Amino acid sequence: MRLRSTIGESVAVAILLTACGGGGDGGDADPVGDGRTVRVEAFDRQDYNADGFSAVAGEITFRLSQVGIQEHTLVVEGMEDEMRLVVEDGGTDSGNLTLEPGRYILYCDIAGHRSSGMEARLTVG
Numbered sequence: 001m002r003l004r005s006t007i008g009e010s011v012a013v014a015i016l017l018t019a020c021g022g023g024g025d026g027g028d029a030d031p032v033g034d035g036r037t038v039r040v041e042a043f044d045r046q047d048y049n050a051d052g053f054s055a056v057a058g059e060i061t062f063r064l065s066q067v068g069i070q071e072h073t074l075v076v077e078g079m080e081d082e083m084r085l086v087v088e089d090g091g092t093d094s095g096n097l098t099l100e101p102g103r104y105i106l107y108c109d110i111a112g113h114r115s116s117g118m119e120a121r122l123t124v125g
């Protein structure tokens with residue numbers, strides 16, 4: 001009985017820690033990012049790992065990782081010609097953009113994916 005309750009508690013703690021992971025810069029939905037690099041994961045359910053990312057103005061590295069088997073892309077709305085990251089076969093892709101402070105939209109340009117949820121805000125401060 002004693003052992004069982006200890007296991008229950010450690011599972012609860014682990015779940016709590018997992019839920020608290022990620023950035024906490026404030027804002028509507030806790031944008032994710034450490035300043036210079038925006039790390040995005042693309043899932044088969046046609047969603048990214050976050051709805052909001054943050055970065056510091058200047059040269060920003062975007063890194064897209066595939067979680068699953070579907071091909072996905074990452075572009076910044078209005079800057080599609082400057083950077084288009086593509087992941088397939090479990091790979092990653094990365095590129096750089098120089099951005100001024102402002103709000104941007106990231107999305108996957110494969111037909112149907114953006115409307116399914118592959119869209120996220122990027123706040124550059």
Ligand SMILES: [Cu+2]
Binds near residue numbers: 071073
């Ligand atoms: Cu996609």
